Amino acid sequence: MGIKLDMVGVVVQDMKKALDFYRVLGLDIPESADAEQHVEVHQNGIRLGFDTQEIAKGVYGSWDAPSGHRIELAFLCDSRESLNELYAKIVQSGYVGHREPWDAFWGQRYAIVQDPDGNLISLFA
Secondary structure (H helix, E strand, O other): OOOOOOEEEEEEOOHHHHHHHHHHHOOOOOHHHHHOOEEEEEEOOEEEEEEEHHHHHHHHOOOOOOOOOOOOEEEEOOOHHHHHHHHHHHHHOOOEEEEEEEEOOOOOEEEEEEOOOOOEEEEEO
16 A cells, blocks of 8 residues: 655645645635635645644644644755845745745755745745
């Protein structure tokens, strides 16, 4: 029996605020999804799911706000220049830049931003 990673889920406080961030990041999400309790974005065979805290509470039986960095979402950019441009666009749109672009010792161009729920989102090229 094999397994395949199919979906990564993100629990959000405010669906519209979260989806607005991920739209700036570059995901194609219709604005009609802003009022939904569960939203899925399909990208290259993987689903990125967004659930409100109310949905999470129903699924898990309770909901306690997490603390600390637990999982990384990392998005591959087309080039070093596109990473720099995307980072600038995100910060200029009012979101938190956690670490400005830098050349990592392992050879990648890297940057980290923060989504509206405090999740650290990595960008790399």
